[in-house]
Amino acid sequence: MVAHTPAHTPAHVExxxxxxxxxxxxxxxxxxxxxxPASAVALVxxxxxxxxxxxxxxxxxxxxxxxxxxxxxxxxxxDPATAKxxxxxxxxxxxxIPRATPWEHLALAAKLRGLGPEWKDRASELLDLFDLVGAxxxxxxxxxxxMGRRLSVVLAVLHAPSVLLLDEPFDGVDPLGVDxxxxxxxxxxxxxxxxxxxxxxxxxxxxxxxEVVVLRAGxxxxxxxxxxLRGEAGELRYRTLLS
Numbered sequence: 255m256v257a258h259t260p261a262h263t264p265a266h267v268e269x270x271x272x273x274x275x276x277x278x279x280x281x282x283x284x285x286x287x288x289x290x291p292a293s294a295v296a297l298v299x300x301x302x303x304x305x306x307x308x309x310x311x312x313x314x315x316x317x318x319x320x321x322x323x324x325x326x327x328x329x330x331x332x333d334p335a336t337a338k339x340x341x342x343x344x345x346x347x348x349x350x351i352p353r354a355t356p357w358e359h360l361a362l363a364a365k366l367r368g369l370g371p372e373w374k375d376r377a378s379e380l381l382d383l384f385d386l387v388g389a390x391x392x393x394x395x396x397x398x399x400x401m402g403r404r405l406s407v408v409l410a411v412l413h414a415p416s417v418l419l420l421d422e423p424f425d426g427v428d429p430l431g432v433d434x435x436x437x438x439x440x441x442x443x444x445x446x447x448x449x450x451x452x453x454x455x456x457x458x459x460x461x462x463x464x465e466v467v468v469l470r471a472g473x474x475x476x477x478x479x480x481x482x483l484r485g486e487a488g489e490l491r492y493r494t495l496l497s
Contacts, residue, residue, distance in 0.1 A: 264291075264327055265288045265289060265290055265291075265324070265448075266289055266290065266291050266325070266326055266327075266416060266417050266447070266448030267287065267288065267289035267312060267324070267325060267417055267448050267450060268287070268288050268289075268322075268323075268324040269285050269286060269287045269288075269308070269311075269312075269321060269322065269323050269324075270286055270321055270322040271284050271285075271286065271320065271321035271322065272284070272285040272286075272287070272308070272311065272318055272320075272321035272322075272323060273285075273318065273319045273320045273321050274304070274307050274308075274311060274316070274318055274319050274472075275319045280472060281302075281304050281307040281472050282304040282307050282308055282311075282472040283304075283471070283472040283473045284321070284473070285304070285308060285321070285472070285473070285474060286474070287308070287467065287474075289448040289449075289450055290448060291416075291446045291447065291448055292443050292444070292445075292446045292447070292448075293443060293448060293449070293464055293465070294439055294442075294443050294448075294449035294450075294451065294462060294463040294464055294465070295448075295449070295450050295451070295463055295464075295465045295466070295467060296450075296451045296452070296453060296459035296460070296462065296463040296465070296466045296467065296480065297309070297450065297451070297452045297453075297467050297469055298452075298453060298454065298456055298459050298466055298467070298468055298469070298483075298492070299454070299468055299469035299470055299496065300454070300470070300496055301454070302471075303469040303470055303471065303472065304469050304471070304472035304473075305421070305452040305453075305469055306346045306421050306422075306452060307472075308452070308469075309343070309345075309346075309419045309421045309450065309452050310345075310421075311323055311330070312325060312330070312341070312417070312419055312450065313338070313341055313343040313345075313419050314330050314334045314337050314338045314341065315343075315345075317331070318330075318331065325337045325340055325341060325417050326340035326341075326416050326417055328340065339367075340415060340416045340417050341415055341417045341418075341419060342409075342410035342411055342412070342413060342414075342415030342417070342418045342419065343410055343419045343421075344403075344406040344407050344409070344410040344419065344420045344421055344423055345406065345421055346421040346422045346425075346452070349406055349409075350394045350397075350402055350405065350406065351394065352393065352394055352395035353393050353395060354393060354394060355390060355391050355392055355393055355394070356381065356386055356389060356390045356391075356392075356394065356405050356408070357377070357381075357390045357391060359394070359405065359409060360373070360377040360381075360408070360409065360412060363409050363412055363413070364377070364412065364413075367412070367413045369412075369413060373412065373413075376412060376414075377408075377412060380408045380411065380412065380438075381408065383434045383437065383438075384404040384405070384407070384408055384431060384434045385404070385430055385431070385434070386401070386404060386405060386408065389401065398426075399425070399426040400426045400427045400428055400431060403422075403423060403424075403425060403426060403427050403431070404427060404431045404434070404435075406423070407420060407423050407434075407435055407438065411438045411442065414442075414445065414447075415442075415447060416446070416447050416448070417447065417448050417449075417450075418439070418442045418447050418448070418449045418450070419449075419450050420435070420439070420449070420450070420451045420452070421452045422452060422453055422454070423435050423451065423453070424453055424455050424458050425453075425455075432458065435462075436461065436462055439451065439462050439463075449463070451463055456483060456488070456489065456492055457484075459480070459483075460480040460481070460483050460484045460488065461480075463480055464479065464480055465477065465478065465479060465480060466478065466479075466480045466482075466483050468483075468492065468495050468496070470495065470496055475495050475496075476495050
């Protein structure tokens, strides 16, 4: 992976020979990935390519079978608690408490993260950005899929993490929600964070990130500047890589 920061800058995300297996099924095979501070990388590929599995390992919610995983300079296997403190993670599914409101979710996240009282101002700004103010006191059980996606992104960015992991953040989200997600990705990069976005939506991946990694059957088959996968020519190249 080509970095957009000086070579001496330590990577915020690094996997070396990452392998994840579920019994005889290998989901990720010898994956080497490096994401520098102030950059965003998209993981794209078909369902089952290993995108979500990779993010779950980076987030510390799934152990690697083998290989090394470093987040913000911390070995995830050796010190998962410290690694998680640096991460903001939006899972692809689940993660919300059906009987809790968005505001209750945010209050719990702030308490678990040890945030000061200023979290309320940031939470209010994020709810406004993602058009969730009117639903802030409604339980999430009645939320649409898109609303749940938007709230999951809000929870991931609340504490301004140095590593932001967004798994399918655009799935089922309306254009205003897409714009809001694009904005928080840009802000995270501008603040020096490393961002990893997993999505099957190539056009949005190329727009949100400066680099794209194409996965197939748990392996990297191509990686490079997002501009190379834009437009009709990029779409054709992408389809060829997946076949």
